[in-house]
Amino acid sequence: MLGYVSLGTNDFARATAFYDELLSLVGAQRAWDSDGFVAWGNKPGGAGLAVTKPYDGEPATIGNGVMVAIAAPDRAAVDKIYEKAIELGAKCEGGPGLRGGDDSTFYAAYFRDPDGNKLNAFYMGPA
Numbered sequence: 001m002l003g004y005v006s007l008g009t010n011d012f013a014r015a016t017a018f019y020d021e022l023l024s025l026v027g028a029q030r031a032w033d034s035d036g037f038v039a040w041g042n043k044p045g046g047a048g049l050a051v052t053k054p055y056d057g058e059p060a061t062i063g064n065g066v067m068v069a070i071a072a073p074d075r076a077a078v079d080k081i082y083e084k085a086i087e088l089g090a091k092c093e094g095g096p097g098l099r100g101g102d103d104s105t106f107y108a109a110y111f112r113d114p115d116g117n118k119l120n121a122f123y124m125g126p127a
Helices: 012-024 075-087
Strands: 004-008 029-034 037-041 048-052 067-071 091-099 106-112 118-124
Touching: 004 037, 012 029, 012 037, 012 048, 012 075, 029 048, 075 091, 075 106, 075 118
Parallel strands: 004 048, 067 118
Antiparallel strands: 029 037, 037 048, 091 106, 106 118
16 A cells, blocks of 8 residues: 655755664664655665655755654564654654553554654564
């Protein structure tokens, strides 16, 4: 369904360093690397995440209501991704925990990257 998601940045070096470390926790590595655009993925032809300087040369701004979700293999990985994001300068938008009621298996943590883009790490399944 999705090929990749691009997030704008005003500090390309900071953004690429942030995502190099963060996405390595889910086995992703750089799949495309050029001036002003870097994309990460963890399997050929799979979905990816990219950061870029805006094409129009204007400052990058965050999308109100836009969020990128990073699939994790288990709850411990959600915790680890969240902790690494905070360590790398992300801001908490809701720490790790179950969401959606007592019978839910949706475990997630929410944060904003250093540019203000909202992300989450999630796992759906038994503990």
